[in-house]
Protein backbone atom coordinates (compact mmCIF):
# COMPACT_ATOMS: atom_id res chain seq x y z
CA UNK A 1 0.00 0.00 0.00
CA UNK A 2 1.19 3.54 -0.74
CA UNK A 3 1.91 5.76 2.25
CA UNK A 4 -1.31 6.89 3.89
CA UNK A 5 -2.29 10.55 3.72
CA UNK A 6 -2.94 11.86 7.25
CA UNK A 7 -6.12 13.91 7.38
CA UNK A 8 -5.34 17.58 8.02
CA UNK A 9 -5.88 20.98 6.42
CA UNK A 10 -2.67 20.93 4.36
CA UNK A 11 -3.44 17.53 2.88
CA UNK A 12 -6.99 18.36 1.79
CA UNK A 13 -5.83 19.22 -1.71
CA UNK A 14 -4.21 15.77 -2.06
CA UNK A 15 -7.45 13.93 -1.36
CA UNK A 16 -9.70 12.51 -4.07
CA UNK A 17 -12.58 14.85 -4.99
CA UNK A 18 -14.93 11.96 -4.27
CA UNK A 19 -14.31 12.72 -0.57
CA UNK A 20 -15.76 16.20 -1.07
CA UNK A 21 -13.10 18.09 0.87
CA UNK A 22 -14.55 21.36 2.24
CA UNK A 23 -14.73 23.95 -0.51
CA UNK A 24 -14.96 26.94 1.86
CA UNK A 25 -12.14 28.94 3.43
CA UNK A 26 -11.81 27.36 6.86
CA UNK A 27 -9.25 29.97 7.88
CA UNK A 28 -11.91 32.71 7.70
CA UNK A 29 -14.53 30.92 9.77
CA UNK A 30 -15.75 32.38 13.06
CA UNK A 31 -17.16 30.08 15.72
CA UNK A 32 -20.70 31.39 15.98
CA UNK A 33 -21.56 28.06 17.60
CA UNK A 34 -19.88 26.63 20.67
CA UNK A 35 -20.84 22.99 21.11
CA UNK A 36 -20.51 20.96 24.31
CA UNK A 37 -20.29 17.20 23.76
CA UNK A 38 -18.50 16.37 20.52
CA UNK A 39 -19.27 12.68 20.04
CA UNK A 40 -20.46 10.64 17.10
CA UNK A 41 -23.94 12.14 17.05
CA UNK A 42 -22.90 15.79 17.01
CA UNK A 43 -20.47 15.01 14.21
CA UNK A 44 -23.05 13.21 12.04
CA UNK A 45 -25.81 15.73 12.74
CA UNK A 46 -25.31 19.40 13.72
CA UNK A 47 -21.75 19.52 12.38
CA UNK A 48 -22.93 17.82 9.18
CA UNK A 49 -25.77 20.33 8.63
CA UNK A 50 -23.41 23.19 9.41
CA UNK A 51 -20.78 21.88 6.99
CA UNK A 52 -23.45 21.68 4.29
CA UNK A 53 -24.42 25.28 5.03
CA UNK A 54 -20.81 26.47 4.89
CA UNK A 55 -20.49 24.80 1.48
CA UNK A 56 -23.53 26.67 0.25
CA UNK A 57 -21.66 29.97 0.85
CA UNK A 58 -22.06 33.13 2.90
CA UNK A 59 -22.19 31.48 6.33
CA UNK A 60 -18.61 31.86 7.54
CA UNK A 61 -19.74 33.26 10.89
CA UNK A 62 -21.27 29.85 11.72
CA UNK A 63 -18.33 27.57 12.39
CA UNK A 64 -18.25 25.37 15.48
CA UNK A 65 -15.89 25.40 18.43
CA UNK A 66 -16.17 22.02 20.19
CA UNK A 67 -15.93 21.76 23.96
CA UNK A 68 -15.11 18.78 26.17
CA UNK A 69 -15.59 19.17 29.89
CA UNK A 70 -14.13 15.95 31.30
CA UNK A 71 -10.75 14.22 31.39
CA UNK A 72 -11.75 11.44 28.93
CA UNK A 73 -12.30 14.20 26.36
CA UNK A 74 -8.54 14.78 26.29
CA UNK A 75 -8.27 11.90 23.81
CA UNK A 76 -10.81 13.52 21.54
CA UNK A 77 -8.99 16.84 21.81
CA UNK A 78 -5.69 15.27 20.78
CA UNK A 79 -7.11 13.50 17.74
CA UNK A 80 -9.13 16.47 16.55
CA UNK A 81 -6.22 18.83 16.98
CA UNK A 82 -3.87 16.57 15.03
CA UNK A 83 -6.41 16.54 12.19
CA UNK A 84 -7.13 20.29 12.25
CA UNK A 85 -10.59 19.24 13.54
CA UNK A 86 -11.40 17.52 10.24
CA UNK A 87 -13.01 14.09 10.07
CA UNK A 88 -14.80 11.85 7.60
CA UNK A 89 -18.52 11.13 7.69
CA UNK A 90 -19.24 7.73 6.11
CA UNK A 91 -22.89 7.29 5.15
CA UNK A 92 -23.98 3.68 4.66
CA UNK A 93 -27.23 2.95 2.86
CA UNK A 94 -29.23 -0.26 3.33
CA UNK A 95 -28.47 -1.34 -0.27
CA UNK A 96 -24.72 -1.24 0.38
CA UNK A 97 -24.01 2.17 -1.15
CA UNK A 98 -21.41 4.05 0.82
CA UNK A 99 -20.59 7.73 0.45
CA UNK A 100 -17.95 9.54 2.43
CA UNK A 101 -17.24 13.23 2.86
CA UNK A 102 -14.81 15.29 4.86
CA UNK A 103 -16.57 17.57 7.34
CA UNK A 104 -14.87 20.89 8.07
CA UNK A 105 -17.35 22.82 10.21
CA UNK A 106 -15.59 22.18 13.53
CA UNK A 107 -12.70 24.62 13.59
CA UNK A 108 -11.52 24.55 17.19
CA UNK A 109 -11.77 22.47 20.36
CA UNK A 110 -11.26 23.46 24.00
CA UNK A 111 -11.07 21.39 27.16
CA UNK A 112 -12.81 22.70 30.25
CA UNK A 113 -10.99 20.34 32.60
CA UNK A 114 -7.64 21.81 31.46
CA UNK A 115 -8.61 25.45 31.17
CA UNK A 116 -12.10 26.41 32.36
CA UNK A 117 -11.40 30.12 31.82
CA UNK A 118 -10.72 29.56 28.13
CA UNK A 119 -14.08 27.81 27.74
CA UNK A 120 -15.99 30.47 29.66
CA UNK A 121 -14.28 33.24 27.67
CA UNK A 122 -15.01 31.48 24.39
CA UNK A 123 -18.69 31.26 25.25
CA UNK A 124 -18.59 34.93 26.25
CA UNK A 125 -17.01 36.13 22.98
CA UNK A 126 -19.20 38.50 20.97
CA UNK A 127 -19.04 36.14 17.96
CA UNK A 128 -20.63 33.27 19.96
CA UNK A 129 -24.34 33.30 19.11
CA UNK A 130 -25.36 29.79 20.07
CA UNK A 131 -24.14 27.29 22.67
CA UNK A 132 -25.47 23.88 21.67
CA UNK A 133 -25.40 20.71 23.75
CA UNK A 134 -25.28 16.96 23.35
CA UNK A 135 -24.65 16.01 26.94
CA UNK A 136 -26.86 12.86 26.92
CA UNK A 137 -30.15 12.29 28.68
CA UNK A 138 -28.33 11.91 32.00
CA UNK A 139 -26.39 15.16 31.66
CA UNK A 140 -29.25 17.43 32.70
CA UNK A 141 -28.86 16.74 36.43
CA UNK A 142 -32.54 16.10 37.01
CA UNK A 143 -33.60 14.60 40.34
CA UNK A 144 -36.00 11.86 39.19
CA UNK A 145 -38.06 11.98 42.35
CA UNK A 146 -38.80 15.67 42.13
CA UNK A 147 -38.11 16.27 38.40
CA UNK A 148 -36.16 19.35 39.56
CA UNK A 149 -32.49 20.35 39.40
CA UNK A 150 -30.52 18.02 41.68
CA UNK A 151 -28.82 20.60 43.88
CA UNK A 152 -27.43 17.85 46.14
CA UNK A 153 -25.19 16.52 43.39
CA UNK A 154 -21.65 17.17 44.70
CA UNK A 155 -20.63 18.62 41.32
CA UNK A 156 -23.50 21.11 41.52
CA UNK A 157 -22.45 22.05 45.06
CA UNK A 158 -18.89 22.45 43.86
CA UNK A 159 -20.00 24.73 41.02
CA UNK A 160 -22.10 26.93 43.28
CA UNK A 161 -19.02 27.47 45.47
CA UNK A 162 -16.53 27.78 42.57
CA UNK A 163 -18.20 29.76 39.79
CA UNK A 164 -14.99 30.14 37.79
CA UNK A 165 -13.92 26.48 37.92
CA UNK A 166 -17.14 24.65 37.14
CA UNK A 167 -17.62 20.95 36.48
CA UNK A 168 -21.18 20.84 35.16
CA UNK A 169 -22.21 22.46 31.92
CA UNK A 170 -24.64 24.66 33.87
CA UNK A 171 -21.73 26.23 35.72
CA UNK A 172 -20.02 27.10 32.42
CA UNK A 173 -23.17 28.50 30.83
CA UNK A 174 -23.94 30.63 33.85
CA UNK A 175 -20.39 31.96 34.17
CA UNK A 176 -20.31 32.91 30.49
CA UNK A 177 -23.73 34.55 30.57
CA UNK A 178 -22.67 36.54 33.62
CA UNK A 179 -19.71 37.92 31.67
CA UNK A 180 -21.91 38.76 28.71
CA UNK A 181 -24.29 40.67 30.93
CA UNK A 182 -21.40 42.57 32.57
CA UNK A 183 -19.91 43.38 29.18
CA UNK A 184 -23.19 44.52 27.69
CA UNK A 185 -23.22 41.69 25.12
CA UNK A 186 -26.40 40.03 23.96
CA UNK A 187 -27.11 36.59 25.38
CA UNK A 188 -26.50 33.48 23.30
CA UNK A 189 -29.14 30.85 22.55
CA UNK A 190 -28.80 27.57 24.45
CA UNK A 191 -29.76 24.80 22.06
CA UNK A 192 -30.17 21.24 23.31
CA UNK A 193 -29.63 18.43 20.80
CA UNK A 194 -30.44 15.59 23.20
CA UNK A 195 -33.20 13.00 23.02
CA UNK A 196 -35.49 14.44 25.64
CA UNK A 197 -39.03 15.62 25.26
CA UNK A 198 -39.05 19.45 25.36
CA UNK A 199 -35.28 19.40 25.54
CA UNK A 200 -35.15 23.21 25.40
CA UNK A 201 -37.69 23.65 28.19
CA UNK A 202 -35.81 21.17 30.38
CA UNK A 203 -32.51 22.94 29.70
CA UNK A 204 -34.13 26.24 30.62
CA UNK A 205 -35.46 24.84 33.90
CA UNK A 206 -32.07 23.42 34.83
CA UNK A 207 -30.06 26.51 33.84
CA UNK A 208 -32.44 28.84 35.70
CA UNK A 209 -32.45 26.60 38.78
CA UNK A 210 -28.67 26.51 38.88
CA UNK A 211 -28.25 30.22 38.19
CA UNK A 212 -30.89 30.98 40.84
CA UNK A 213 -28.83 29.12 43.45
CA UNK A 214 -25.77 31.12 42.50
CA UNK A 215 -27.05 34.57 41.62
CA UNK A 216 -30.82 35.22 41.53
CA UNK A 217 -30.35 38.52 39.66
CA UNK A 218 -28.47 36.74 36.91
CA UNK A 219 -31.19 34.07 36.77
CA UNK A 220 -33.76 36.80 36.09
CA UNK A 221 -31.59 38.24 33.32
CA UNK A 222 -31.19 34.77 31.75
CA UNK A 223 -34.94 34.15 31.98
CA UNK A 224 -35.55 37.34 30.03
CA UNK A 225 -32.72 37.15 27.50
CA UNK A 226 -31.84 33.54 26.67
CA UNK A 227 -33.91 31.44 24.27
CA UNK A 228 -33.94 27.66 24.59
CA UNK A 229 -35.50 26.21 21.41
CA UNK A 230 -36.95 22.72 21.68
CA UNK A 231 -35.84 20.36 18.93
CA UNK A 232 -36.23 16.87 17.59
CA UNK A 233 -32.94 15.39 16.43
CA UNK A 234 -32.54 12.17 14.49
CA UNK A 235 -29.79 10.23 12.81
CA UNK A 236 -28.70 6.73 13.79
CA UNK A 237 -24.98 6.91 14.47
CA UNK A 238 -23.28 3.73 15.66
CA UNK A 239 -20.06 3.74 17.63
CA UNK A 240 -16.98 4.16 15.40
CA UNK A 241 -14.90 0.99 15.16
CA UNK A 242 -11.54 0.10 13.60
CA UNK A 243 -13.44 -1.20 10.56
CA UNK A 244 -14.27 2.39 9.50
CA UNK A 245 -10.68 3.55 9.98
CA UNK A 246 -9.46 0.62 7.87
CA UNK A 247 -12.13 1.22 5.22
CA UNK A 248 -10.84 4.78 4.64
CA UNK A 249 -7.26 3.56 4.55
CA UNK A 250 -8.00 0.93 1.96
CA UNK A 251 -10.46 2.85 -0.14
CA UNK A 252 -8.75 6.25 -0.22
CA UNK A 253 -5.34 5.85 1.40
CA UNK A 254 -6.65 8.25 4.04
CA UNK A 255 -5.50 8.15 7.64
CA UNK A 256 -8.43 9.42 9.72
CA UNK A 257 -8.17 8.42 13.37
CA UNK A 258 -11.76 9.27 14.25
CA UNK A 259 -14.26 9.03 11.41
CA UNK A 260 -17.98 8.69 12.05
CA UNK A 261 -20.53 6.45 10.35
CA UNK A 262 -24.24 7.05 10.02
CA UNK A 263 -27.30 6.08 8.08
CA UNK A 264 -28.29 8.37 5.18
CA UNK A 265 -31.51 9.44 6.99
CA UNK A 266 -31.19 12.72 8.85
CA UNK A 267 -33.80 14.92 10.51
CA UNK A 268 -33.73 18.06 12.64
CA UNK A 269 -36.90 19.89 13.55
CA UNK A 270 -36.30 23.03 15.58
CA UNK A 271 -38.50 25.62 17.23
CA UNK A 272 -37.70 28.94 15.65
CA UNK A 273 -36.78 30.99 18.70
CA UNK A 274 -33.18 32.23 19.01
CA UNK A 275 -31.69 34.97 21.19
CA UNK A 276 -29.06 36.29 18.85
CA UNK A 277 -29.53 35.07 15.25
CA UNK A 278 -29.17 31.61 13.81
CA UNK A 279 -27.76 29.76 10.79
CA UNK A 280 -30.10 29.13 7.89
CA UNK A 281 -30.07 25.42 8.51
CA UNK A 282 -33.38 25.19 6.64
CA UNK A 283 -31.38 25.77 3.44
CA UNK A 284 -29.73 22.38 3.99
CA UNK A 285 -32.65 20.25 5.15
CA UNK A 286 -33.50 21.20 8.75
CA UNK A 287 -37.06 22.31 9.48
CA UNK A 288 -38.05 25.26 11.62
CA UNK A 289 -41.49 25.03 13.20
CA UNK A 290 -43.44 26.94 15.83
CA UNK A 291 -44.18 23.85 17.95
CA UNK A 292 -41.99 20.77 17.88
CA UNK A 293 -43.96 18.81 20.52
CA UNK A 294 -45.69 16.26 18.30
CA UNK A 295 -42.53 15.53 16.31
CA UNK A 296 -40.33 14.98 19.34
CA UNK A 297 -42.88 12.78 21.05
CA UNK A 298 -43.29 10.65 17.93
CA UNK A 299 -39.56 10.17 17.57
CA UNK A 300 -38.83 9.43 21.23
CA UNK A 301 -41.76 7.08 21.74
CA UNK A 302 -41.30 5.18 18.47
CA UNK A 303 -37.64 5.25 17.46
CA UNK A 304 -35.84 5.61 20.77
CA UNK A 305 -38.27 3.38 22.65
CA UNK A 306 -38.11 0.87 19.78
CA UNK A 307 -34.35 0.82 20.22
CA UNK A 308 -34.68 0.14 23.95
CA UNK A 309 -37.23 -2.63 23.27
CA UNK A 310 -34.84 -4.39 20.89
CA UNK A 311 -31.74 -3.50 22.90
CA UNK A 312 -32.84 -4.97 26.22
CA UNK A 313 -34.70 -8.01 24.88
CA UNK A 314 -32.04 -8.61 22.23
CA UNK A 315 -29.19 -8.43 24.74
CA UNK A 316 -30.77 -11.02 27.03
CA UNK A 317 -31.57 -13.20 24.02
CA UNK A 318 -27.96 -13.06 22.85
CA UNK A 319 -28.03 -10.73 19.84
CA UNK A 320 -25.31 -8.16 19.23
CA UNK A 321 -26.80 -5.52 16.92
CA UNK A 322 -30.10 -3.86 16.05
CA UNK A 323 -30.15 -5.17 12.46
CA UNK A 324 -29.58 -8.70 13.78
CA UNK A 325 -32.63 -8.29 16.04
CA UNK A 326 -34.97 -7.10 13.30
CA UNK A 327 -33.78 -9.83 10.95
CA UNK A 328 -35.44 -12.25 13.41
CA UNK A 329 -39.14 -12.38 12.42
CA UNK A 330 -40.27 -12.72 16.04
CA UNK A 331 -38.33 -9.61 17.13
CA UNK A 332 -39.60 -7.70 14.08
CA UNK A 333 -43.19 -8.71 14.85
CA UNK A 334 -42.82 -7.87 18.52
CA UNK A 335 -41.35 -4.47 17.71
CA UNK A 336 -44.15 -3.61 15.28
CA UNK A 337 -46.74 -4.85 17.74
CA UNK A 338 -45.24 -2.66 20.50
CA UNK A 339 -45.22 0.34 18.15
CA UNK A 340 -48.80 -0.25 16.99
CA UNK A 341 -50.48 -1.23 20.25
CA UNK A 342 -48.59 0.64 22.94
CA UNK A 343 -46.60 3.51 21.42
CA UNK A 344 -48.91 4.80 18.67
CA UNK A 345 -52.03 5.22 20.85
CA UNK A 346 -50.24 7.75 23.07
CA UNK A 347 -49.14 9.97 20.16
CA UNK A 348 -50.80 13.19 19.10
CA UNK A 349 -51.67 13.64 15.44
CA UNK A 350 -48.82 15.31 13.56
CA UNK A 351 -49.95 17.45 10.65
CA UNK A 352 -48.33 16.24 7.46
CA UNK A 353 -46.83 13.13 9.02
CA UNK A 354 -48.15 9.68 8.31
CA UNK A 355 -47.34 7.69 11.45
CA UNK A 356 -47.83 4.35 9.69
CA UNK A 357 -45.31 5.34 7.02
CA UNK A 358 -42.98 6.67 9.75
CA UNK A 359 -43.05 3.24 11.43
CA UNK A 360 -42.41 1.44 8.13
CA UNK A 361 -39.39 3.68 7.50
CA UNK A 362 -38.22 3.15 11.06
CA UNK A 363 -38.16 -0.61 10.67
CA UNK A 364 -36.31 -0.26 7.35
CA UNK A 365 -33.76 1.99 9.09
CA UNK A 366 -33.32 -0.49 11.92
CA UNK A 367 -32.82 -3.27 9.34
CA UNK A 368 -29.93 -1.49 7.60
CA UNK A 369 -27.36 -4.31 7.59
CA UNK A 370 -24.51 -1.86 7.03
CA UNK A 371 -25.18 0.04 10.23
CA UNK A 372 -23.97 -2.39 12.83
CA UNK A 373 -25.56 -0.50 15.71
CA UNK A 374 -24.40 -2.39 18.76
CA UNK A 375 -26.80 -3.28 21.55
CA UNK A 376 -24.32 -2.10 24.21
CA UNK A 377 -24.60 1.41 22.67
CA UNK A 378 -28.37 1.20 22.82
CA UNK A 379 -28.41 -0.12 26.40
CA UNK A 380 -25.70 2.27 27.59
CA UNK A 381 -27.20 4.53 30.27
CA UNK A 382 -30.59 2.78 30.22
CA UNK A 383 -31.39 4.29 33.62
CA UNK A 384 -31.47 7.67 31.90
CA UNK A 385 -33.10 6.48 28.68
CA UNK A 386 -35.93 4.17 29.76
CA UNK A 387 -37.53 6.89 31.97
CA UNK A 388 -37.58 9.20 28.94
CA UNK A 389 -38.37 6.77 26.11
CA UNK A 390 -40.60 4.10 27.66
CA UNK A 391 -41.95 4.81 31.15
CA UNK A 392 -44.14 7.77 30.10
CA UNK A 393 -45.81 5.52 27.52
CA UNK A 394 -46.54 2.94 30.22
CA UNK A 395 -47.96 5.63 32.49
CA UNK A 396 -50.19 7.11 29.79
CA UNK A 397 -51.45 3.66 28.75
CA UNK A 398 -52.25 2.72 32.34
CA UNK A 399 -54.25 5.92 32.72
CA UNK A 400 -56.19 5.10 29.58
CA UNK A 401 -56.69 1.42 30.49
CA UNK A 402 -54.69 0.20 27.49
CA UNK A 403 -52.19 -2.65 27.06
CA UNK A 404 -48.77 -2.38 28.68
CA UNK A 405 -47.66 -6.00 28.25
CA UNK A 406 -44.91 -5.38 25.66
CA UNK A 407 -43.35 -2.66 27.79
CA UNK A 408 -43.69 -4.73 30.98
CA UNK A 409 -41.73 -7.53 29.31
CA UNK A 410 -38.99 -5.09 28.33
CA UNK A 411 -38.70 -3.88 31.94
CA UNK A 412 -38.64 -7.50 33.17
CA UNK A 413 -35.85 -8.28 30.68
CA UNK A 414 -34.00 -5.17 31.91
CA UNK A 415 -34.22 -6.55 35.46
CA UNK A 416 -32.62 -9.84 34.40
CA UNK A 417 -30.01 -7.96 32.35
CA UNK A 418 -29.17 -5.67 35.30
CA UNK A 419 -28.91 -8.58 37.71
CA UNK A 420 -26.86 -11.03 35.66
CA UNK A 421 -24.89 -8.74 33.34
CA UNK A 422 -25.13 -11.77 31.07
CA UNK A 423 -27.38 -13.08 28.31
CA UNK A 424 -29.62 -16.12 28.65
CA UNK A 425 -26.66 -18.41 27.85
CA UNK A 426 -24.54 -16.87 30.59
CA UNK A 427 -22.31 -14.91 28.18
CA UNK A 428 -21.14 -11.66 29.77
CA UNK A 429 -22.73 -8.42 28.56
CA UNK A 430 -20.99 -5.09 28.30
CA UNK A 431 -23.14 -3.10 30.77
CA UNK A 432 -22.44 0.58 31.28
CA UNK A 433 -24.79 2.67 33.35
CA UNK A 434 -24.19 5.30 36.04
CA UNK A 435 -26.76 3.46 38.16
CA UNK A 436 -25.47 -0.05 37.36
CA UNK A 437 -24.71 -0.86 41.01
CA UNK A 438 -28.09 0.31 42.30
CA UNK A 439 -29.90 -1.46 39.45
CA UNK A 440 -28.00 -4.66 40.14
CA UNK A 441 -28.61 -4.54 43.89
CA UNK A 442 -32.35 -4.07 43.31
CA UNK A 443 -32.52 -6.70 40.59
CA UNK A 444 -30.59 -9.24 42.71
CA UNK A 445 -33.52 -9.39 45.14
CA UNK A 446 -35.65 -10.82 42.33
CA UNK A 447 -37.37 -13.29 42.07
CA UNK A 448 -37.94 -13.81 45.81
CA UNK A 449 -38.88 -10.13 46.11
CA UNK A 450 -40.34 -9.82 42.60
CA UNK A 451 -41.04 -6.08 42.63
CA UNK A 452 -37.66 -5.06 44.07
CA UNK A 453 -36.29 -3.84 40.72
CA UNK A 454 -39.18 -1.54 39.88
CA UNK A 455 -39.21 -0.23 43.44
CA UNK A 456 -36.03 1.66 42.61
CA UNK A 457 -37.64 5.08 42.82
CA UNK A 458 -34.77 7.01 41.25
CA UNK A 459 -35.63 5.24 37.99
CA UNK A 460 -39.26 4.13 38.23
CA UNK A 461 -40.84 6.74 40.52
CA UNK A 462 -44.05 5.25 41.90
CA UNK A 463 -44.69 2.76 39.11
CA UNK A 464 -44.38 -0.28 41.43
CA UNK A 465 -47.33 0.84 43.49
CA UNK A 466 -49.71 0.56 40.53
CA UNK A 467 -51.01 -3.03 40.29
CA UNK A 468 -52.02 -2.48 36.68
CA UNK A 469 -48.32 -2.51 35.93
CA UNK A 470 -46.84 -4.45 38.84
CA UNK A 471 -49.03 -7.53 38.43
CA UNK A 472 -48.22 -8.33 34.80
CA UNK A 473 -44.60 -7.29 35.42
CA UNK A 474 -44.31 -9.67 38.39
CA UNK A 475 -45.58 -12.63 36.37
CA UNK A 476 -43.19 -11.88 33.53
CA UNK A 477 -40.12 -11.33 35.66
CA UNK A 478 -40.74 -14.61 37.48
CA UNK A 479 -41.09 -16.42 34.18
CA UNK A 480 -37.86 -14.88 32.86
CA UNK A 481 -35.96 -16.00 35.94
CA UNK A 482 -37.43 -19.51 35.46
CA UNK A 483 -36.53 -19.47 31.75
CA UNK A 484 -34.50 -16.52 30.40
CA UNK A 485 -35.40 -17.35 26.79
CA UNK A 486 -37.41 -14.13 26.33
CA UNK A 487 -38.73 -15.33 22.97
CA UNK A 488 -41.26 -17.53 24.78
CA UNK A 489 -42.95 -14.54 26.40
CA UNK A 490 -42.54 -12.43 23.26
CA UNK A 491 -44.39 -15.11 21.34
CA UNK A 492 -47.19 -15.31 23.84
CA UNK A 493 -47.63 -11.51 23.76
CA UNK A 494 -47.83 -11.27 19.97
CA UNK A 495 -49.99 -14.39 19.87
CA UNK A 496 -47.87 -16.58 17.66
Ligand code: CS2
Nearest residue numbers: 233234235236237304307378
Ligand atom coordinates in the same frame (compact mmCIF):
# COMPACT_ATOMS: atom_id res chain seq x y z
C1 CS2 B 1 -30.66 5.55 20.55
C2 CS2 B 1 -30.34 6.89 19.94
O1 CS2 B 1 -29.24 6.08 22.34
C3 CS2 B 1 -30.17 5.41 21.97
O2 CS2 B 1 -30.70 4.58 22.69
O3 CS2 B 1 -32.03 5.30 20.49
O4 CS2 B 1 -28.98 7.19 20.04
C4 CS2 B 1 -30.78 6.92 18.47
O5 CS2 B 1 -29.95 6.12 17.68
C5 CS2 B 1 -30.77 8.33 17.95
O6 CS2 B 1 -31.63 9.11 18.75
C6 CS2 B 1 -31.24 8.35 16.50
O7 CS2 B 1 -31.56 9.62 16.14
